Amino acid sequence: MEDHFIIEQVKNPETANYGFNLLVREYQERIYWHVRKMVIDHDDADDLVQEIFVRVWNNLSKFREDSSLYTWIYRIATNECLNFLKKKRRRFFLPIGDVEGELSEKLTSSQHVDGNEIELKLQKALLKLPDKQRLVFNMKYFEEMKYEQISEITETSVGSLKASYHHAVKKIEDILNED
Amino acid sequence: MKKKKIQIESLKKSNIHRTPDGYFEDLPVRVMSKVEEQKPKTWFLEIPTFVRWPVAAIPAMAVLIFFIFNDNNELTNEELLASIETEDLIAYLESSDLSTDELIDFSQMNNLEMEFDHSDADLLDGIDFEGEGIEDILNDFDIENEIL
Numbered sequence: 139m140e141d142h143f144i145i146e147q148v149k150n151p152e153t154a155n156y157g158f159n160l161l162v163r164e165y166q167e168r169i170y171w172h173v174r175k176m177v178i179d180h181d182d183a184d185d186l187v188q189e190i191f192v193r194v195w196n197n198l199s200k201f202r203e204d205s206s207l208y209t210w211i212y213r214i215a216t217n218e219c220l221n222f223l224k225k226k227r228r229r230f231f232l233p234i235g236d237v238e239g240e241l242s243e244k245l246t247s248s249q250h251v252d253g254n255e256i257e258l259k260l261q262k263a264l265l266k267l268p269d270k271q272r273l274v275f276n277m278k279y280f281e282e283m284k285y286e287q288i289s290e291i292t293e294t295s296v297g298s299l300k301a302s303y304h305h306a307v308k309k310i311e312d313i314l315n316e317d
Numbered sequence: 318m319k320k321k322k323i324q325i326e327s328l329k330k331s332n333i334h335r336t337p338d339g340y341f342e343d344l345p346v347r348v349m350s351k352v353e354e355q356k357p358k359t360w361f362l363e364i365p366t367f368v369r370w371p372v373a374a375i376p377a378m379a380v381l382i383f384f385i386f387n388d389n390n391e392l393t394n395e396e397l398l399a400s401i402e403t404e405d406l407i408a409y410l411e412s413s414d415l416s417t418d419e420l421i422d423f424s425q426m427n428n429l430e431m432e433f434d435h436s437d438a439d440l441l442d443g444i445d446f447e448g449e450g451i452e453d454i455l456n457d458f459d460i461e462n463e464i465l
Binding site (some may be wrong): 142155158159162163166167170171172175180184186187188191192216231245249252257258260261279280307310311314 | 325
């Protein structure tokens with residue numbers, strides 16, 4: 139589905155709901171998985187995805203089409219994820235390690251997680267990274283985005299992203315090879 | 318025997334997370350109902366903020382204009398201000414270009430004027446402007462000597 143067609147539909151008051159429905163169907167899976175990998179828990183991801191699309195609806199008038207719809211929605215989703223994790227720490231005065239422990243526990247106990255030993259180990263190692271670094275790693279490694287795309291979404295230079303990804307890979311490999 | 322080092326790029330990229338059955342079929346409906354539920358203003362009908370404040374200030378402006386151009390106005394400044402809703406006043410001040418400093422200066426200036434009015438009234442008490450009062454005062458006053 140062409141982004142331009144979706145935007146046209148949403149901006150027309152008579153087809154706004156239809157257009158927005160198309161938009162959600164087009165992006166829901168990518169956004170859900172982007173969020174889910176950050177917050178781990180399905181219910182949290184579900185709440186956040188709904189919030190993200192409500193935000194998209196409320197801010198469509200501000201979308202100037204100087205970036206792609208995909209980049210713009212991803213940017214909103216990324217900010218929501220980071221804010222969610224920040225609030226989680228602030229609300230319970232949790233140090234980084236405790237949030238990591240909570241998310242790690244969810245990986246082990248959730249009925250919506252299914253992986254072999256090494257896959258679980260990789261996911262748990264990822265939780266030891268700072269949120270922004272984990273986000274960059276997920277986009278590069280799992281979502282196989284180009285640095286230029288990640289740069290547009292995170293508004294960070296390609297050089298910084300490369301350095302961040304390189305450090306993340308090294309840290310994760312160290313953790314995986316610890317035993 | 319030396320254990321082989323794990324390298325991330327050699328691992329199979331798999332998604333270990335699962336969703337409940339039919340999750341993505343239901344999600345658009347739930348998103349739409351949340352949009353309806355939160356009743357955000359439909360963005361294409363939204364009134365921009367720079368229009369909203371002046372519109373809200375109209376009642377305050379109307380009351381001010383009425384009292385300024387009404388000759389029979391016997392209300393004091395305090396009574397006039399008291400007759401205007403606080404929200405309308407705030408909206409008017411928000412929409413005007415007056416800075417906080419200017420507002421403070423203005424309020425101090427008004428206080429000075431009010432103080433001066435009182436002292437003036439005290440000074441003029443007891444003088445008969447209708448009769449010969451002024452003439453008597455002028456006659457008693459030696460202007461030429463005072464100027465020199």
